[in-house]
Amino acid sequence: xxxxxxxxxxxxxxxxxxxxxxxxxxxxxxxxxxxxxxxxxxxx
Numbered sequence: 001x002x003x004x005x006x007x008x009x010x011x012x013x014x015x016x017x018x019x020x021x022x023x024x025x026x027x028x029x030x031x032x033x034x035x036x037x038x039x040x041x042x043x044x
Contacts, residue, residue, distance in 0.1 A: 004030065004031075004034065007030070008026065008027055008030055011026070012026065
Protein backbone atom coordinates (compact mmCIF):
# COMPACT_ATOMS: atom_id res chain seq x y z
CA UNK A 1 0.00 0.00 0.00
CA UNK A 2 2.77 2.45 0.87
CA UNK A 3 4.48 1.96 -2.48
CA UNK A 4 1.27 2.56 -4.38
CA UNK A 5 0.49 5.66 -2.32
CA UNK A 6 4.00 6.95 -3.06
CA UNK A 7 3.47 6.60 -6.80
CA UNK A 8 0.06 8.28 -6.60
CA UNK A 9 1.47 11.17 -4.58
CA UNK A 10 4.39 11.61 -6.99
CA UNK A 11 2.11 11.77 -10.03
CA UNK A 12 -0.30 14.16 -8.32
CA UNK A 13 2.59 16.41 -7.29
CA UNK A 14 3.91 16.49 -10.87
CA UNK A 15 0.56 17.36 -12.45
CA UNK A 16 -1.47 19.29 -9.88
CA UNK A 17 -3.33 21.31 -12.52
CA UNK A 18 -4.80 18.12 -14.02
CA UNK A 19 -5.52 15.95 -10.98
CA UNK A 20 -6.04 18.43 -8.13
CA UNK A 21 -9.83 18.19 -8.12
CA UNK A 22 -10.03 14.60 -9.37
CA UNK A 23 -7.77 12.75 -6.95
CA UNK A 24 -10.38 10.11 -6.12
CA UNK A 25 -10.90 9.23 -9.77
CA UNK A 26 -7.15 8.97 -10.34
CA UNK A 27 -6.71 6.69 -7.33
CA UNK A 28 -9.65 4.56 -8.48
CA UNK A 29 -8.07 4.21 -11.92
CA UNK A 30 -4.71 3.19 -10.46
CA UNK A 31 -6.28 0.64 -8.12
CA UNK A 32 -8.42 -0.89 -10.87
CA UNK A 33 -5.41 -1.09 -13.18
CA UNK A 34 -3.34 -2.80 -10.49
CA UNK A 35 -6.22 -5.17 -9.70
CA UNK A 36 -6.64 -6.33 -13.28
CA UNK A 37 -2.89 -6.56 -13.78
CA UNK A 38 -2.60 -8.76 -10.70
CA UNK A 39 -5.63 -10.81 -11.68
CA UNK A 40 -4.01 -11.63 -15.00
CA UNK A 41 -0.96 -13.05 -13.26
CA UNK A 42 -3.05 -15.18 -10.90
CA UNK A 43 -5.16 -16.88 -13.56
CA UNK A 44 -2.32 -18.45 -15.54
